[in-house]
Amino acid sequence: MKFDTVSENRSFGGTQGVYRHKSEATGTEMTFAVYLPPAAEYGKVPVLWYLSGLTCTHENAMTKAGAQEWAAEFGIALIFPDTSPRGEGVANDEAYDLGQGAGFYVDATQKPWAPHFKMWHYITHELPELVFSNFPLDRDAQGITGHSMGGHGALTIAMTFPERYKSVSAFAPIANPTESDWGRKQFTAYLGEDRAAWAPHDATLLMRERGFPREILIDQGSSDQFLNLLKPESLAHAMAERRQPGEFRMQQGYDHSYFFVQTFMADHIRWHAERLA
Amino acid sequence: MKFDTVSENRSFGGTQGVYRHKSEATGTEMTFAVYLPPAAEYGKVPVLWYLSGLTCTHENAMTKAGAQEWAAEFGIALIFPDTSPRGEGVANDEAYDLGQGAGFYVDATQKPWAPHFKMWHYITHELPELVFSNFPLDRDAQGITGHSMGGHGALTIAMTFPERYKSVSAFAPIANPTESDWGRKQFTAYLGEDRAAWAPHDATLLMRERGFPREILIDQGSSDQFLNLLKPESLAHAMAERRQPGEFRMQQGYDHSYFFVQTFMADHIRWHAERLA
Numbered sequence: 149m150k151f152d153t154v155s156e157n158r159s160f161g162g163t164q165g166v167y168r169h170k171s172e173a174t175g176t177e178m179t180f181a182v183y184l185p186p187a188a189e190y191g192k193v194p195v196l197w198y199l200s201g202l203t204c205t206h207e208n209a210m211t212k213a214g215a216q217e218w219a220a221e222f223g224i225a226l227i228f229p230d231t232s233p234r235g236e237g238v239a240n241d242e243a244y245d246l247g248q249g250a251g252f253y254v255d256a257t258q259k260p261w262a263p264h265f266k267m268w269h270y271i272t273h274e275l276p277e278l279v280f281s282n283f284p285l286d287r288d289a290q291g292i293t294g295h296s297m298g299g300h301g302a303l304t305i306a307m308t309f310p311e312r313y314k315s316v317s318a319f320a321p322i323a324n325p326t327e328s329d330w331g332r333k334q335f336t337a338y339l340g341e342d343r344a345a346w347a348p349h350d351a352t353l354l355m356r357e358r359g360f361p362r363e364i365l366i367d368q369g370s371s372d373q374f375l376n377l378l379k380p381e382s383l384a385h386a387m388a389e390r391r392q393p394g395e396f397r398m399q400q401g402y403d404h405s406y407f408f409v410q411t412f413m414a415d416h417i418r419w420h421a422e423r424l425a
Numbered sequence: 426m427k428f429d430t431v432s433e434n435r436s437f438g439g440t441q442g443v444y445r446h447k448s449e450a451t452g453t454e455m456t457f458a459v460y461l462p463p464a465a466e467y468g469k470v471p472v473l474w475y476l477s478g479l480t481c482t483h484e485n486a487m488t489k490a491g492a493q494e495w496a497a498e499f500g501i502a503l504i505f506p507d508t509s510p511r512g513e514g515v516a517n518d519e520a521y522d523l524g525q526g527a528g529f530y531v532d533a534t535q536k537p538w539a540p541h542f543k544m545w546h547y548i549t550h551e552l553p554e555l556v557f558s559n560f561p562l563d564r565d566a567q568g569i570t571g572h573s574m575g576g577h578g579a580l581t582i583a584m585t586f587p588e589r590y591k592s593v594s595a596f597a598p599i600a601n602p603t604e605s606d607w608g609r610k611q612f613t614a615y616l617g618e619d620r621a622a623w624a625p626h627d628a629t630l631l632m633r634e635r636g637f638p639r640e641i642l643i644d645q646g647s648s649d650q651f652l653n654l655l656k657p658e659s660l661a662h663a664m665a666e667r668r669q670p671g672e673f674r675m676q677q678g679y680d681h682s683y684f685f686v687q688t689f690m691a692d693h694i695r696w697h698a699e700r701l702a
């Protein structure tokens with residue numbers, strides 16, 4: 149698979165790169181970022197996938213999460229994909245939470261979204277093939293995390309492919325989208341009215357049904373302005389009811405912003421690095 | 426208030442003492458243990474109350490929790506009370522979970538328990554007066570924790586007196602006793618049939634109603650043999666729904682024993698010490 153280098157910058161002794169390729173999954177040009185730590189000069193390194201939230205591109209976490217410092221220290225690579233297909237000819241909506249910038253990590257089956265909105269397949273199949281073929285990354289040491297809509301993506305993907313993703317965490321995930329206006333609207337648009345098609349994309353429902361075979365880490369700010377949409381209590385209940393190993397942390401006074409994410413980024417990267425070593 | 430010294434032993438540079446006194450609250454002789462860290466030689470130190478579980482005396486945690494090492498390091502005192510009145514003339518039951526060794530940290534109002542089973546008053550009023558008058562302890566720096574029935578006690582007491590107990594944590598607490606056979610039976614016996622009298626002694630109900638004004642820490646083993654009685658999922662849901670600051674940790678593979686408690690004791694003592702400093 150071909151790709152172009154948009155930029156590469158030295159960062160904490162490693163390299164922060166931005167790349168672009170023609171995606172078969174989405175039928176569009178897709179941009180993604182990869183951070184390689186200094187350890188990648190000496191061999192393949194573990195990988196942490198970071199999925200972003202609504203309105204984000206590959207760039208938000210790359211520039212605002214403060215992740216490279218800890219990725220360098222723990223010798224782990226970071227991958228920051230985009231959150232949807234983009235561009236002319238790609239369906240969109242005036243709302244910030246549907247269409248471009250709001251792919252919700254599903255494969256759309258409904259008009260007008262189905263031709264391009266295949267973010268599930270892109271994130272779980274196409275982009276992995278590209279990055280493992282072209283960067284010094286250990287395919288057997290993958291973890292996944294994300295923020296908000298990206299936390300939803302990380303949790304649902306990890307619970308679907310627990311053999312592949314050895315570790316999972318999330319920052320303020322959309323935890324129960326089938327019961328939230330961040331979910332029902334988008335799932336109806338992308339997947340149709342049949343709620344059976346929604347269930348594989350709801351972290352709370354997946355937790356009730358199958359859980360994750362290893363520990364998981366969830367951080368949620370107590371002053372998050374979107375608590376009523378995120379529904380952390382549903383996931384907390386499902387985790388405890390299932391006896392899911394891991395930690396659910398309600399962080400006092402933090403909101404939904406990247407100031408929250410960056411505060412706990414070191415914890416999350418250490419969490420993944422310890423489990424991927 | 427008078428008390429007798431049963432024993433004092435050097436421990437991690439400090440002193441582990443066991444003491445006995447005549448309690449007005451229970452009308453019996455009560456035994457309790459105090460660990461003073463080395464720092465207590467130089468001035469008053471913060472205090473962590475440790476409430477024990479069913480069948481325990483002051484001795485179980487004192488000998489099996491591995492707490493003194495960390496209390497010494499962090500300069501914090503430990504108090505280990507008994508779990509009920511004991512002795513001849515004190516009501517009892519053949520079951521391990523009612524009567525002596527099973528005070529449930531309530532003040533009984535019903536026959537035959539009312540004359541002696543006043544553990545709420547004993548733990549929250551009488552014993553504090555005794556220890557703060559006789560040991561170099563900082564009354565303004567109190568935290569509280571406990572295991573199982575003692576976790577129930579710690580959480581309900583801390584949420585009732587949040588000004589007094591600056592920090593609270595629990596190991597595998599009985600989290601929702603009004604909905605559990607570890608609770609309904611005892612509350613009926615001690616408090617009567619009126620559930621209104623039970624509500625102030627249920628951590629999940631208190632969490633829903635008022636919470637705790639600072640962070641709390643809960644550890645629960647995923648292989649705990651009493652999960653159906655402890656009902657951690659009820660507390661986890663209530664914490665998240667309230668946006669209660671703190672951490673609910675499901676610790677993979679740990680059971681209900683002191684092997685679980687001692688594994689996470691360092692975390693808990695550090696947690697309290699940081700908040701009582």
